[in-house]
Amino acid sequence: MEKGCFKSKIWISVLALLVAMPIFVVALSWLFPEHELWTHFSQNLLPGLISSTVILLIGVGIGVTLLGTILAYLVVMVEFPGRKWLEWALFLPFAIPAYVLAFVYLGVFDYSGYAQVWMREVLGLPGFDIRAGSWAIILTFVLVFYPYVYMMTRASFKRQKINMIEAGKLLGASPLKVFFKISLPLARPAAAAGLLVTLMETLADFGVVSLFNYDTFTTAIYSAWGDFRSIEVAAQLASLLVLVAFFLIYFEKKARGQAKYYSADVSNKKPYHATGIVGWLISLFVFGVFMLSFAMPMLQLVIWGWESAGEEWSAKYFDLIASTSILTVSAALITVAIATVLALPGRCKQGSIWLKGVIRMATLGYALPGSVMAVGLLYGINQISVINIYFGGESINHIIFGSISLLLFAYVSRFMAIAYSSIDASAQQIKPVFTQSARLLGATRLRLIWQVYLPMMTPGILAGGLLVAVDVMKELPATYLLRPFGWDTLAIQVYELSAEGLFERAAVPALIMVLFGAILMSVFQYLDKKSSKTS
Amino acid sequence: MNIKTLVSSTVVFSILTVSSIAAVQAASDDSVTVYSSRKEHLIKPLFEAFTKDTGIKVEYLTGKGGALIERLKLEGASTQADMFMTVDAGNLWYAGSQGLFQTVQTETLKSNIPSYLRDPDGLWTGLSVRARTIVYSTDRVKPDDLSTYEDLASDKWKGKLCLRTSKKIYTKSLAASVIYNHGEDKAGNIISGWVSNLAATPNAKDSHVMNAILAGQCDVGLVNTYYFGRLIAKNPNAPLKLFWANQDTTGVHVNVSGAGVTKYATNVEGATKLLEWLSSAEAQAIYGSLNKEYPANQNIASDDIVSAWGSFKQDDMNLSKAGILQAKAVKLMQIKGYK
Numbered sequence: 001m002e003k004g005c006f007k008s009k010i011w012i013s014v015l016a017l018l019v020a021m022p023i024f025v026v027a028l029s030w031l032f033p034e035h036e037l038w039t040h041f042s043q044n045l046l047p048g049l050i051s052s053t054v055i056l057l058i059g060v061g062i063g064v065t066l067l068g069t070i071l072a073y074l075v076v077m078v079e080f081p082g083r084k085w086l087e088w089a090l091f092l093p094f095a096i097p098a099y100v101l102a103f104v105y106l107g108v109f110d111y112s113g114y115a116q117v118w119m120r121e122v123l124g125l126p127g128f129d130i131r132a133g134s135w136a137i138i139l140t141f142v143l144v145f146y147p148y149v150y151m152m153t154r155a156s157f158k159r160q161k162i163n164m165i166e167a168g169k170l171l172g173a174s175p176l177k178v179f180f181k182i183s184l185p186l187a188r189p190a191a192a193a194g195l196l197v198t199l200m201e202t203l204a205d206f207g208v209v210s211l212f213n214y215d216t217f218t219t220a221i222y223s224a225w226g227d228f229r230s231i232e233v234a235a236q237l238a239s240l241l242v243l244v245a246f247f248l249i250y251f252e253k254k255a256r257g258q259a260k261y262y263s264a265d266v267s268n269k270k271p272y273h274a275t276g277i278v279g280w281l282i283s284l285f286v287f288g289v290f291m292l293s294f295a296m297p298m299l300q301l302v303i304w305g306w307e308s309a310g311e312e313w314s315a316k317y318f319d320l321i322a323s324t325s326i327l328t329v330s331a332a333l334i335t336v337a338i339a340t341v342l343a344l345p346g347r348c349k350q351g352s353i354w355l356k357g358v359i360r361m362a363t364l365g366y367a368l369p370g371s372v373m374a375v376g377l378l379y380g381i382n383q384i385s386v387i388n389i390y391f392g393g394e395s396i397n398h399i400i401f402g403s404i405s406l407l408l409f410a411y412v413s414r415f416m417a418i419a420y421s422s423i424d425a426s427a428q429q430i431k432p433v434f435t436q437s438a439r440l441l442g443a444t445r446l447r448l449i450w451q452v453y454l455p456m457m458t459p460g461i462l463a464g465g466l467l468v469a470v471d472v473m474k475e476l477p478a479t480y481l482l483r484p485f486g487w488d489t490l491a492i493q494v495y496e497l498s499a500e501g502l503f504e505r506a507a508v509p510a511l512i513m514v515l516f517g518a519i520l521m522s523v524f525q526y527l528d529k530k531s532s533k534t535s
Numbered sequence: 536m537n538i539k540t541l542v543s544s545t546v547v548f549s550i551l552t553v554s555s556i557a558a559v560q561a562a563s564d565d566s567v568t569v570y571s572s573r574k575e576h577l578i579k580p581l582f583e584a585f586t587k588d589t590g591i592k593v594e595y596l597t598g599k600g601g602a603l604i605e606r607l608k609l610e611g612a613s614t615q616a617d618m619f620m621t622v623d624a625g626n627l628w629y630a631g632s633q634g635l636f637q638t639v640q641t642e643t644l645k646s647n648i649p650s651y652l653r654d655p656d657g658l659w660t661g662l663s664v665r666a667r668t669i670v671y672s673t674d675r676v677k678p679d680d681l682s683t684y685e686d687l688a689s690d691k692w693k694g695k696l697c698l699r700t701s702k703k704i705y706t707k708s709l710a711a712s713v714i715y716n717h718g719e720d721k722a723g724n725i726i727s728g729w730v731s732n733l734a735a736t737p738n739a740k741d742s743h744v745m746n747a748i749l750a751g752q753c754d755v756g757l758v759n760t761y762y763f764g765r766l767i768a769k770n771p772n773a774p775l776k777l778f779w780a781n782q783d784t785t786g787v788h789v790n791v792s793g794a795g796v797t798k799y800a801t802n803v804e805g806a807t808k809l810l811e812w813l814s815s816a817e818a819q820a821i822y823g824s825l826n827k828e829y830p831a832n833q834n835i836a837s838d839d840i841v842s843a844w845g846s847f848k849q850d851d852m853n854l855s856k857a858g859i860l861q862a863k864a865v866k867l868m869q870i871k872g873y874k
Contacts, residue, residue: 044866111752375602496574
């Protein structure tokens with residue numbers, strides 16, 4: 001027994017530490033202190049940045065939690081006009097990269113945007129600088145990232161025992177009271193998981209904050225690197241982000257607490273039917289969110305794309321679509337496979353603080369800005385080469401740099417957190433009694449995994465795979481630096497055109513991305529439905 | 536062997552296999568490989584024309600300037616790149632200071648490109664010139680009131696100025712030239728003056744600055760001329776005009792996009808040929824028509840739209856100075872609260 005544990009501990013550790021490699025490389029930067037730059041930063045930049053980052057995190061955190069949870073609750077628990085397609089449609093904003101959405105919002109709501117021009121000219125209201133202060137960027141992030149919380153809490157609400165809610169109703173509790181006293185506490189772990197992913201993504205964002213010219217911690221990272229040419233200080237600052245992420249994860253675990261709720265039954269019965277004016281008001285609200293977060297930006301993209309499709313479209317797009325698909329699918333498969341291994345319940349993992357620790361390390365890459373992680377990887381590989389040469393070997397740089405494997409490795413490292421949190425959440429729902437009875441019946445571990453664990457973890461695996469795939473599709477900085485010759489992706493095309501101010505042409509690849517994301521989501525929906533029927 | 540071991544070993548094994556068979560497409564011997572932070576749609580037509588002229592193929596990889604420089608540094612002697620092409624003299628200077636270029640000083644380059652647009656040691660060559668100057672609303676500003684970059688810091692522009700973010704390389708180089716011309720103390724005052732005159736949070740893009748002027752949020756701003764060119768091409772009647780700054784003093788601040796042959800180039804001859812070709816009349820005309828930039832080769836006339844804006848005196852500070860002073864400029868802007 002002990003020996004078996006030893007072996008699996010080694011394997012899991014190797015796997016987790018490999019995924020966490022960029023984190024270690026980034027942490028090693030502390031060996032190269034640079035006092036002068038730190039003095040300048042801590043006097044002139046950091047005080048303001050830290051407060052604006054905290055304000056952003058708090059605002060976005062509260063916003064996505066409220067919006068995501070309320071939307072999920074409404075579509076799962078309440079029957080209202082249009083519910084069926086809205087439940088699906090609310091996922092769609094996911095397929096639009098955050099910086100594209102931010103771009104469209106600024107185009108519409110900034111001083112020179114249609115909305116403000118209309119307000120000034122028709123309503124006679126004074127214009128204002130939408131990028132001053134933090135409310136506008138907070139709202140943007142909320143509309144971009146609410147699907148994380150929505151997706152995770154929706155899955156959780158679906159698994160809540162309907163009879164608990166019926167009991168609440170019978171006891172005469174109002175719908176609001178049932179929501180706050182029964183549904184919300186039960187969905188807390190899922191909301192916390194979605195919130196965690198959102199906060200980490202907000203922390204690492206560079207695209208949206210640069211469009212708004214809103215300074216966050218990443219501003220200092222890019223300033224150290226781009227302005228002062230100090231990759232070391234950039235890495236040191238980035239490692240602080242990782243530290244923040246570490247504490248966020250800690251608090252998320254605490255928020256989950258011991259609240260283990262075991263229920264595997266999915267019911268499609270709705271406890272509430274909102275009819276009449278209330279039903280329509282709910283519809284209007286949910287539809288409004290959909291309009292603002294998806295339909296309106298899409299309309300703008302379609303208008304731009306329509307004007308420029310003739311000029312922009314060429315056979316090159318087949319290559320872009322092909323490389324985007326290959327990268328997306330293979331990265332999602334590998335990430336999900338590793339995350340599943342890390343999340344499988346097992347007696348060896350139970351009491352092992354070491355294993356819990358290394359697995360947590362493997363999920364921290366999400367907090368690193370993509371380009372810092374990418375450069376970290378290059379430095380790591382270079383270090384291996386240096387050691388290799390020291391022992392009389394050769395440099396491996398020319399084999400690894402610019403290879404698909406390195407790019408896939410970067411994706412796995414960066415997106416492990418989302419795959420793991422989703423898969424782990426479903427692993428947590430496996431009742432220990434299943435394992436015990438299977439063991440009593442003499443099932444081998446192989447059969448246990450194959451016939452008990454994997455089927456029960458399928459929803460989490462599918463959701464994790466979808467999230468990783470969509471994120472890989474949208475990923476820019478790591479792809480941009482690490483891709484092999486000829487492996488341009490749709491995201492790169494969007495960036496190259498929009499960076500030069502050619503937004504009309506950038507709309508063409510952006511629309512293809514949305515379509516691609518929608519296809520990924522339909523595949524997910526199909527598999528998800530199929531798996532909930534068979535299990 | 537339990538299942539966990541099996542699964543994990545399979546995964547590790549497959550990762551290793553993928554790594555070892557990873558296809559690093561080796562460029563064919565006579566082709567030139569370029570790393571470029573100039574975007575694909577701006578370089579592809581140039582390379583295609585070069586291949587047509589010379590029969591030499593060009594492979595390229597685009598990326599962000601800073602990230603590509605790190606990649607080049609780490610690749611060292613094993614790099615596939617024969618040429619590194621980027622925008623902004625600061626980036627070119629930095630790549631040079633990191634030992635990424637080799638000296639290339641041919642007669643063709645010397646006769647095609649004036650010396651202040653080339654590295655003094657011949658590490659890199661400027662290939663297109665971008666001028667950063669004042670843009671103003673013809674409805675609300677009299678051109679007689681405009682004069683210099685420095686003047687935009689004076690009180691009469693309070694609440695009327697829009698600027699692009701200090702994080703953008705063009706702003707950094709302009710600020711570096713202000714330090715070069717005035718020294719740090721006075722430059723600090725000028726930057727403070729700009730900041731207190733701002734009508735809005737600095738914009739992310741030059742096109743946003745012009746939109747803000749059109750919408751009436753502010754009256755004057757600073758832009759690279761080719762962004763103005765694109766806006767006018769789409770909206771010929773826009774009430775906006777360029778004003779050539781500092782004509783009685785230092786001249787309009789210019790920057791370059793340029794390239795150099797990498798230190799570890801395997802095809803030095805081909806890369807040199809490409810560099811010379813890029814400075815030739817044919818290539819310089821393509822630069823001008825693709826992006827409304829000014830030719831670096833002074834013997835070539837600008838694109839028609841560009842010439843219509845008139846000629847002007849350029850600041851002839853050697854551009855490597857802008858690179859050297861850039862870190863100081865950023866520090867100063869951060870201290871003065873220019874976001």
